[in-house]
Amino acid sequence: MKALVMTAVKHLEVQNDYKKPTPKPNELLIHTAWAGICGTDKALYNGLPGSADAVPPIVLGHENSGVVAAVGEDVEGFKVGDRVSVDPNIYCHKCYYCRTSRPELCEHLDAVGVTRDGGFAEFFTAPAEVVYHVPDNVSLEAAAVIEPISCAMHGVDLLETHPYQNALIIGDGFEGQLIAQIxxxxxxxxxxxAGTVDEKLANNQKHFGFKVVNNLKHPEEIAKDGYDIVVEAVGLPATQxxxxxxxxxxxxxxxxxVGNPDSTFKVNTYKVYxxxxxxxxxxxxxxTFEDSIALLQSGDVDPLPLISNILDFAHVEDFVSGKLGNISKAIVKVAGEDA
Known part of the structure; x- marks a missing residue:
């Protein structure tokens, strides 16, 4: 099968004879339709950690949608032909954090497209426990970005939200835009x-009615001591x-x-107090996949206006290496809606 393989740090290679995986008894084989490209993929490409370390050779791609191509003998609730999306994070269910209802901090986290082959390939496998059915009224293109929606959802879940509040999101990357919608x-x-790319800001104002501020040109428009909720979605000390x-x-x-692992920022501890x-x-x-799917199904969150670039395997490296700029969201068309 065809796959985009990270054979070394800062090196991706399209291989046409990569071995097609066989699902284990508890797994599904998925024919990839679309695969999102995340800032985490950029980090992994550059040898930095994501949710876990990616050790080459590895097929990246942790934001995926597709169609079930084969079902492991112990799997129930799925059949060949089902449209699905995959939560890449696989918890051990045994460690201290898993057993105290904080699985995201799992000491033995495994992840599709990070520690095991993911969606930058025609086929990949995943345990059935992390695979979700895609509703009929949700396209596989939109379903490919359920994972980033679910990360944004988790962040919002950690906040106490009320109708009286005003919120500021600093950062017009894909996650910042999603958090604004949620x-x-x-x-x-x-x-x-608040962001730095006028086209992204105008697009969000047009489609979703947000107030927008160019944080480079007019930072004075961001009021100090002015917001009930502030989400920093950049990862730089200045914006933190x-x-x-x-x-x-x-x-x-x-x-x-997500900041650089070595970065720090200054905080006035008296002001925190x-x-x-x-x-x-x-x-x-x-x-948070079920809630994210529900938001897509209802139309309360719509990621499609935010997708700016559709790539093939050959051009993924242009994105993760930084050659392509001003991207709102890039996704890879593998088999597309015909999967």
Whole structure:
């Protein structure tokens, strides 16, 4: 089968004779339709950690949709031809964190497209426990990004949301844009999206009605002490510090952006005390696929206007190496809707 293989750090290779996997008794074989490309894939390509370490040779691709091609002998509830999406994160169910209802912190995390072959291939396998049916009114293209929606959902789940609140999302990457939609769906009164790409900001204002601010050109438009909820979705010290400054008294700051492992930021500890801030991190997506699918099914979240680039295997390296810029969201068409 055809696959895009990371044979070494900073090297991807299209192979036409990669061995087609065989599902274990508890697994499904999935014919890939679409595979999203994530900032985590950029990190893994550059030798940085994602949810776990990716050791070459490996087929990346942890955001996937497809059609069931074969069913392991112990699997129930699925049949060949079912349209599905896959939560890549596989928990051990045995460690301290799994046994205390915090599986996202699992000490033995396994992940499709990170520690085992993923969706940058014509076929991949996954345990049935992490595979979800896709509703008829949701396209496989949209279903390929249920995983990033579910990560955004987990972040929002960690917040206490109310209709009276106003929210600021710093960062116009795909996750920041999704978080803005989910907060709006949760009934938050006013959502402001701050970013650096005018085209992305205008697109979000047009499709979803968000207030928008170009954080490079007009940072003064972001009010200090002005927001009940501030989501930092960039991962840079400057925007992390800005997030703390922007939160009002009693505010919540969600540090969602993935920073460099060696980065730090300064925080005025008196302001954290005096404003009684709640500062929260967010990691992956524990059991948020069902809610994410429901948001897609209802239309309360629509990722399709955010997808800016459809690539083939040969051009994925252009994206993860940084040759392609100003991308809202890129996905790989493997078999497409014909899977």
């Amino acid at each position: 907060l709006k769906a949760r009934g938050v009164r006013e959502v402001t999206l 510090e800005q997030a703390v400054e922007a939160a009002r008294r009693g505010g919540q700051v969600l540090m969602f952006g 005096q404003k009684q801030l709640h500062i929260q991190g967010s990691f992956i997506n524990p059991y």
